[in-house]
Amino acid sequence: xxxxxxxxxxITNTRRGDVQGWSQTLxxxxxxxxxxxxxxxxKLLVRGGFIRRVTAGVYDYLxxxxxxxxxxxxxxxxxxxxxxxxxxxxxxxxxTELLKETGRAEMYGDLLFRFEDRHGRDSYxxxxxxxxxxxxxxxxxxxxxxxxxxxxxxxxxxRDEFRPRAGLLRGREFIMKDAYSFHLSMDGAAGLDAGYDAxxxxxxxxxxxxxxxxxxxxxxxxxxxxxxSHEFMVNCESGEDTILxxxxxxxxxxxxxxxxxxxxxxxxxxxxGEPSGDLDRVHTPDCPGIxxxxxxxxxxxxHMLKTVVFQTSGENAPAKWVVAVVRGDQDVNEGKVRDEVGxxxxxxxxxxxxxxxxxxxxxxxxxxxxxxxxxxxxxPDAATGMDVAKGxxxxxxxxxxxxxxxxxxxxxxxDLGTDPLSSDKIRVASVRNAAEGDPSPRAxxxxxxxxxxxxxxxxxxxxxxxxxxxxxxxxDAEQQRQSVIMGCYGIGVSRTLAACVEMxxxxxxxxxxxxxxxxxxLITVMKAGDQRQxxxxxxxxxxxxxxxxxxxxxxxxxRPGVKFKDADLIGLxxxxxxxxxxxxxxxxxxxxxxxxxxxxxxPRGEAISRCLELLGV
RNA sequence: CGGGGUGUGGCGCAGUUUGGUUAGCGCGUUUGACUGGGGGUCAAAAGGUCGGAGGUUCGAAUCCUCUCACCCCGACCA
Numbered sequence: 001x002x003x004x005x006x007x008x009x010x011i012t013n014t015r016r017g018d019v020q021g022w023s024q025t026l027x028x029x030x031x032x033x034x035x036x037x038x039x040x041x042x043k044l045l046v047r048g049g050f051i052r053r054v055t056a057g058v059y060d061y062l063x064x065x066x067x068x069x070x071x072x073x074x075x076x077x078x079x080x081x082x083x084x085x086x087x088x089x090x091x092x093x094x095x096t097e098l099l100k101e102t103g104r105a106e107m108y109g110d111l112l113f114r115f116e117d118r119h120g121r122d123s124y125x126x127x128x129x130x131x132x133x134x135x136x137x138x139x140x141x142x143x144x145x146x147x148x149x150x151x152x153x154x155x156x157x158x159r160d161e162f163r164p165r166a167g168l169l170r171g172r173e174f175i176m177k178d179a180y181s182f183h184l185s186m187d188g189a190a191g192l193d194a195g196y197d198a199x200x201x202x203x204x205x206x207x208x209x210x211x212x213x214x215x216x217x218x219x220x221x222x223x224x225x226x227x228x229s230h231e232f233m234v235n236c237e238s239g240e241d242t243i244l245x246x247x248x249x250x251x252x253x254x255x256x257x258x259x260x261x262x263x264x265x266x267x268x269x270x271x272x273g274e275p276s277g278d279l280d281r282v283h284t285p286d287c288p289g290i291x292x293x294x295x296x297x298x299x300x301x302x303h304m305l306k307t308v309v310f311q312t313s314g315e316n317a318p319a320k321w322v323v324a325v326v327r328g329d330q331d332v333n334e335g336k337v338r339d340e341v342g343x344x345x346x347x348x349x350x351x352x353x354x355x356x357x358x359x360x361x362x363x364x365x366x367x368x369x370x371x372x373x374x375x376x377x378x379x380p381d382a383a384t385g386m387d388v389a390k391g392x393x394x395x396x397x398x399x400x401x402x403x404x405x406x407x408x409x410x411x412x413x414x415d416l417g418t419d420p421l422s423s424d425k426i427r428v429a430s431v432r433n434a435a436e437g438d439p440s441p442r443a444x445x446x447x448x449x450x451x452x453x454x455x456x457x458x459x460x461x462x463x464x465x466x467x468x469x470x471x472x473x474x475x476d477a478e479q480q481r482q483s484v485i486m487g488c489y490g491i492g493v494s495r496t497l498a499a500c501v502e503m504x505x506x507x508x509x510x511x512x513x514x515x516x517x518x519x520x521x522l523i524t525v526m527k528a529g530d531q532r533q534x535x536x537x538x539x540x541x542x543x544x545x546x547x548x549x550x551x552x553x554x555x556x557x558x559r560p561g562v563k564f565k566d567a568d569l570i571g572l573x574x575x576x577x578x579x580x581x582x583x584x585x586x587x588x589x590x591x592x593x594x595x596x597x598x599x600x601x602x603p604r605g606e607a608i609s610r611c612l613e614l615l616g617v
Numbered sequence: 618c619g620g621g622g623u624g625u626g627g628c629g630c631a632g633u634u635u636g637g638u639u640a641g642c643g644c645g646u647u648u649g650a651c652u653g654g655g656g657g658u659c660a661a662a663a664g665g666u667c668g669g670a671g672g673u674u675c676g677a678a679u680c681c682u683c684u685c686a687c688c689c690c691g692a693c694c695a
Contacts, residue, residue: 028627030627030628030629030644030645031628031629031644031645031656032628032629032644032645033628033629034628034629035623035628035629035630035688036623036687036688036689037688038688038689053687055686055687056686056687056688110618111693111694127694128695157695159694159695161693161694162618162692162693163618163689163690163691163693165688165689170694170695174695175695176695177695178695231695240694455694455695456695457695458694458695490695491695492694492695493695494695495695496695526653526654527653558656559652559653559654559655559656559657560653560654560655561653561654561655561656561657562655562656562657563654563655563656564654564655564656565655565656566656567655568655577654579654581654589654598654598655
C-alpha cells in the first residue's frame, strides 16, 4: 500500500510488474462456452481461459484465473495485516473428533466431506475452521496479555454442496479467507466490539479496493451462532441473495434479518371485525401445504392464516409451545419469534407436537385454547378482522385442528375460543420476514426496496459459543478464569473473482477493475515477427514494469481480428496496439477496455503516462 | 434429496423416433500457400467406437436392463 518508495528494496512491497508473452503461457480462449454454463461469469471465465471445470463444483485455476485470485488475496492480506491480523495456515485435513466437541459433525451432516483413513480414523476436509483454530488457540493462548488477537488464513475449503452451481459462485472446493479474533471483553479497545468494527472497516476497504459495487447489510448470525453479523454483498441482479434497503436512510439487511417498520393497529383495533360468513369446515385431504389448500379451495394465499409450531427450551421459557401465525403469503421468521419469546426455540418435532394435540399441517389459531402451555404470536398483518381498504370483513381460511380439514370464514373474535385481546397467551408481534414494500424500520413513510446481490463476505460476533464448547478459557488480570470471546470473519476469495465478472462485463467479455486484472496492460503486436514492433513492445513493457505495471504481450502469430476478440474477452483494462501505421508516426494506439472504437493515437513518449492515467494510478 | 434434462474427437452440435456399408457437421488443432486492423480464404491432415456394463439381434450411437457422470429448478452457505 505504501506509495512512499519507488525503489526496489527487499523490505518494501514495491515490486516490478510482471511481463509475460502470451505464447509463453497458457490462455486457452474459446469462441463458445461449454453448454453447462449459464451465468456470464461462468461462461466468460471459461471462454477467457481463466478456469476449467474438472468435476461438479471443482475447477482448475489456469494462469490467468490464478493471477486474479492472487491479486484478490494480496489485497485481503494487506488490509488484514493493516488491521492487525496475522496470517497462518491450518490444515484442510482434520480429525472429526474436533467437531464432536461442538456437535457440528451432525449439524453439517452431508455438507461435510468425511471419510476414514487407513487406520479407520474419522476425518474431514475443513468447510470452515472454528474448531481447528480453537483447538490450536487453547494450547497456545494462555494469558490475557496475548489478547486481543486476530488470526487469519487463505485456504481451500470443502463443502459437499447438494447442488454446486454457477461456476465459481458455488463450488464444492473454493478459496476462502477466514479470520478469527480473540478477546476477553465485549467493550474497550481490546474488546470484540472494537475488533468486529475493525474487521467491518477492513472489509469495506478490501471490497472498495477490489473495485466492487457492494453493500454491507445486517444479517442473521446463522448456524455458526453468535450475536451480531453483517454480510458484504456485491450488487448484481443475477445474485442469489435478496437484500432489503431503505432508500431514505441506507439501512440494508438480508431478508431474514430485516426489521419491519411500525405497523399500527387498524382503526377498529387488533382482531376486530365482523365474520365474513358462517364458519365452514371443509375436507382437504392430503393438503398440509398452503399452496395445496389454496389450489383445492381456490383461494389466494393472502387469505390464509399460516400457523407454525415451535417448541421452547431453556429455563426462562414462558410456555412449552410457541405458535406463530402469519398470513399465508408471508414467511415466519424464526429469529424474530425467538427474540419475542426470549428463549431458545426450535421447529416443533412433528411426533411430539402431535402427541401434545397439534394437528401438524392443519393447526388453527384456536389451538391456543385447546393445548396446554401455548404462547401464540400473531403477526400484525394476520391480526385483523377487517379489510380496511375494501371496507369488508376479512375472509380467513385456516386449519381446523383436525387432520385433512380446514375452515373458511375464520373470525378471530368468534372462533378463537378465547378473547385474543385479554388473553395473556396471545400477543401481536412482528414475526415474519420483511418483504419489498414493507414500511422501513428507520424512516417513517419510506418503504423497503428489494435488491439482488452475491455474498462475498460475512462477519460474525461469535461470543463464547466455541470457546465454551471446547473449554477455551484463560486467566484475566484479576486472576479470574474467563471464556475467550471470539469473532469470525470470512471472505469468499474465489467467489469474489466470479462476482466481479458477474458485475462487470459486456457482450464482448470481461471488464476487469485495474486492481484485480490479471495483467494491467495488454500490448498487442500486430505482426508477429516484425522486428520494430517486437522491439517497441519490449521497451514499453519494460518501462511499464518499472512502474509496477503487469504486462501481457500478445506475441502470437494470429490475425488481428483474433487478437482483438481475445483482448476484449480477457478484459485487461488497457490495450496498447503496435502497428506499422502508428509506429511510422512514432506513436502507439491506446484504448481502455470500456472505450468504444479502436482507441486513440498517442505519441510514443507519452504512452507510459497515458497508460498509468487509464489505470487510475 | 424431490422434480426436469443431457451424455457422440478439445469446444458446440446432428444422427437415436422407424437398428443396416468406412459415425457426420461447424469451431479449434497440424502442414502448406495466399493473406494481414475486429474470430480471413484455399488445399491437405490428425483426432471419436458414440459415458460405462450387460443383454436382444445376422447386425446396436440407435432397442431393453442396470449403472455412472453432468446440468437446470426447489430448501442451505463464503
